[in-house]
Amino acid sequence: QVQLVESGGGLVQAGGSLRLSCAASGSIFSINAMGWYRQAPGKQRELVATRTSGGSTNYADSVKGRFTISRVDAKNTVYLQMNSLKPEDTAVYYCKVLGYTTQTMGVPRPGEYWGQGTQVTVSS
Secondary structure (H helix, E strand, O other): OEEEEEEOOEEEEOOOOEEEEEEEEEOEEEEEEEEEEEEOOOOOOEEEEEEEOOOOEEEOOOOOOOEEEEEEHHHOEEEEEEOOOOHHHOEEEEEEEEEEEOOOOOOOEEEEEEOOOEEEEEEO
């Protein structure tokens, strides 16, 4: 299994910044991609940003130029630097990991893992 621990959420005024972090631990064999999603009240969960093990990144149009995703491979940790925050960025932010876990017997198993979520609130 893989455990994800998120931190860094909070309350900030519009125009401010926050940095989220997500550390993965457990029976990790390899990680293919790490990313961030968010879900605002009454809305579906949506992609914010992802980063593959090869370094490719993908951002939602609404955050391009304001948010930056980065990753420290040695620590299995992904970060989301959020600048110029807007009230519409208010949501619960979830970390997601795609990777393989080691097994007692047999080959590594692919899986998708989610963090518990961290609240980001941007006041106007």
